[in-house]
Amino acid sequence: MNPSPFAQPYPTRRTVLRAAVAAGATLPLLSACVTSGDDDKPASAAGDKSATNPLGVKEDAALEVVIFKGGYGDDYAKKAEGLYTQKYPKATIDHKGIQKVGEALQPRFVANTPPDVVDNTGAGRLDLAALVGAKQLSNLNDLLDAPSFDDPAVKFKDTLLPGVVEDGTFDGAPLVLNFTYTAWGIWYSKPLFASKGWTYPKTWDEMIALCATIKAAGIAPWTYQGKYPEYMNDPLLSMAAKTGGTDLIKAVDNLQPNAWKADGLKAAAEAFAELAAKGYIMAGSEALSHTEAQAAWCQGKAAFIPSGSWLEAEQKDVAPKGFDMVMGAVPARTSSDKFGAAAIQAASSESFIVPSKAKNVAGGLEYLRILFSKQSARSFAETAGTLPAIAGATDGLTLSSGLGSTRDAVNAAGKEAFTYRFRTWYAPLAKAVDDATGELINKRATPAEWADRIQKAADALAKDSSVKKYTR
Template identity: 65%
Template structure:
């Protein structure tokens, strides 16, 4: 999964990781208790009445209006406290020096390209354990804990070494997007198998429309359908094997078949020329203009494209088709996870206020606003009840409901960034026909084996 996925991955360099690691602290047990007020039923964390609160949020496809609203609701509860909200890009570049110097903001949305490496932050003791927040009464219903208002999997997604350091805000599904109106005009039917996908691609080419485009500068986008195909064929067991760095899994029949399936898009000329040089926005804009029929993306796509998508485009999320006739997961299975990672730094000057801000952020009121403005599913249960949903968001909600227990999600991207980078590079070569599926598998397996053998890397287990 992308956790995020978010979303587009750009790793911090080794120097950054070393610098953060060299400044290890004791984490949640050392979170500056100097800024603490009276603990009450309305103020369960003892947030100080007059301490300023600094919130830094990644302002990407979701915007940051929902985070601004949470700050607006924080203010009446603590009238003497100034709330400093910053919506920025490239969170890692901006905040890395502040984490190193132990002068971080009070709340951070660590998302987007160039985000901070969560594994490094956790291993360096830079984050506050959020268990206290999860066990606090929710703002909507004090009889329920915050953890009981979240969708399944959200707490797990933010758990490292048995402790919860991150709470993700958006429920993300990954699939293949298409325009329902374009398909209706041409009499096309969304494929249920990969063989049907290739046959339909040949038909689409005849109309002058490219069957596919992709965000070539960020190969992880095309990795999503690839590892989804593998998961459908190999089942939950394969997903666990990948995350657990089990030997040979990247050379398994399911993974090789998935790489071969994606490779066929390039071999058969189904990819819009020049796609490998496109950024995510450039590829998505070309798709929104009808230059290509399919694009792989997470469920943030509609919100990210809402300013440029023509009226009547009617975008919808399609699940990745079945790879074989004997897939272990059903056709409706979909890769899903939570993303948009909120955290409270261990050295925050107002960590108590940071926890209270997150309690407000994860309320149903703020989450409903997020769904309406960002066209994305929040992780707060019931937040979209009664809302009129757009085509993309409605298809995402319907897909999630239909998938049920067959949802799956990988965690290696968050746990092992070097492996994720190696996979991205290999898939970039695969989609430009500069490598074969077999060589792709060998390359990625070599990277996985290197991570497994590196004693300096903390291993996670599913």
Template identity: 75%
Template sequence: MNPASLPEPYPSRRSLLRTAGLATVAAPLLGACVTAAGDDKPATTGGAKSAENPLGVKPDAPLEVVVFKGGYGDEYAIKAEQKYAEKYPDAEVEHQGLQKVGEAVQPRFVANTPPDVVDNTGAGRLDIATLVSAKQVTDLAELLDAPAFDQPGRKVRDTLLPGVVEDGTFDGSTVTLNFTYTVWGLWYSKALFAERGWTYPKTWAEMLTLCETIKKAGIAPWTYQGKYPEYLNDPLLTMAAKTGGLDLVKAVDNLEPAAWRQPGLTQAAEAFAELAGKGYLMSGSEALSHTEAQAAWCQRKAAFIPCGSWLEAEQKDVTPAGFDMVMGTVPAASTGDRMPGAAVQAAGSESYLVPAKAANVAGGLEYLRILFAKESATAFAQANNTLPAVAGATDGLTLSSGLGSVRDAVTAAAGDAFNFRFRTWYAPLAKAVDDATGELVNRRISVADWSARIQKASDALAKDGTVTKYTR
């Protein structure tokens, strides 16, 4: 929902903790064996708080950081560790860059000996809702209210893009901070469109007309990462939200009865069923992984592909020169939508947390204060062509075509950026939605079946007293 992760999440992602591609390849590790943090938490002796040490870090306390090493690598995290070591030269800093973070750290959560900082991202990541229920994560309020590392006069919370704090908030407590800012849309080659004289569609009717033109030109209008139908859900859900507004989004996230029968959702499902029914999806897309589908798109075998804003970074080694990939916002279903056409689905990814049982909680918070500094975020943007969660991080930079289009989309959306939370809160519902959409676009179930299947999964969760519920 994370490059090479995902939701993601979706968000990725999505679940929504998606950084690229594999965020939902495997279900997040769940917490049947994650125990609640009790009163036996080992005492951490902090340092004296001051203007230079606002979080009370003990200068010689060791710091251990575990980072998901996906498409973004982990060099950006290592640079923040080096800054930490410069400020606290007596502290030993240990770094691990891993592909399977959840698998590595879950036993340590069980043993109450977790690292001080965890980038809980990638396939098999820990289920954050379970960690929250077990009181295994630190409330980040102190960090958010601390002075920004390199922006005098501002608190950390005031330096973040819209929705970043909310994405990591459960029952009023912010327990994760997402370092990258993911925007979901439809990607195309600006060079191909210019060459063919095609114009990016603003409405779904225009999209279908263009798809017919593209098909007649011998190019598949769309492909998608078929093994992970979450990718196709992003534009479907975005279209639905634009139609039904935030009330639709809240009804879904709050597990309301008949939420998945709302007209905005069924109309969006019908639109994507029509996309498949008219033959506008590249043949064989269902069997493709994210890398295979994206490679075919880069080879101009298809004109559109749905993806989050990590796509450019993930494809950097295989994108042909002059391809000029850009992201467009999801076309409006109709002129009567409750959200403007510029509205985008956006959320954080690369999800950082400080375990409640960490030996050096203050150090973990200070590390995040350094990581989320503007200098750190700007360097990340330059290296990865990805929008960080820190506002203004790309100011003054010469941006690539992809990152420039993402930045422009966020600017145009202004206050109309939104995000579904159910993927983060309820992993089983996220899987039910993904599975149903995969069946829908491969013409094995009807829109009515799609709606009924997902609503059944939502209702089951709503009635399950063992599942902690969240509302917005």
């Protein structure tokens, strides 16, 4: 877990899945300050809708764009602004690239004078849950149903990668659009495996057999970011999702009774307990930070490490030349899994919003239609080194080994890219899962005790009337 995730191009596990609703890193007090409803809502600029102007942009209306200027910079946003002014040459654009989004914009939301587009990212971002509750965000249905900027025959929503619309949906309304896409899997050095004649396993039985071979070669089969056991949760929960499919994921996220005791979760917990029991996790891993574990892995002390697709960027100054890391999908646990072997856990991040009380809502929506075009997203991928949330945006590009493997994994998964949302919705449950998994993979809890412990936390949360519940 990078203590300063916004200083480098990839988000960390916490910033990705907690970006939608988490309040811990957002600007406090917003929920007590913003107003709701349509009171004092300014008239928004609007023009006539047409085939070439599907969102009804007023061609000479000014547009204000605020971008979080973090690891990705803001040049990609400026390029999209250039495309906007090419189409609407009478429009002027006020661009602001800033760091503390919440601090800068909270007073403007309170005063009902927000910008037209906001990249709501960074440690000081605005509290999305508070904005949603105060009805401060525009519904994006018109944008989603509009023709895409690249191809009028294809709807905008059909150009997005799986899960992107759902990631920004609150109580059935699409209110947030995430620009980047992160996938999780198991990482290894492709040249190391080639030199040893090892083949990445597709099933867990193959994984266990390969681990025995790797250990015999004097290399630890696995390590992990021990101080942050959530990293090991990703492959464990991915395996469970493959076995139990959508029903299992929904049961977990919806806090259903005994959800954590499902056969798929039990089997996945048993699989990762087996890694520990057979000595296939590098000794001392539990005490390592993410940087220490990943450095050991890059030094060839372990063959596998779990992580998200930001790993390559985090290790660019650590990995030796020719290490050529790649990401593989989590192996299948059973032969009757409901998802295919290529299914992966993935989610979108880098949240863009169009405030409902903006002066130029139509222009804000049009800007997003342009920003999320292949032309714009391709440019972003080339400079930022991460996947945009737009299907096919990196096709034909020469990518690094890690990013290329991520793209290939996302393409192979197709519609079987999935994600859990309990981390986003319920931070206490996320911590309970992390703590329990730490005990499991260090042989201090059995799989049954792991499930009991998490289920107890989930049940307590379900009964707590003070906690807002979400469903999917």
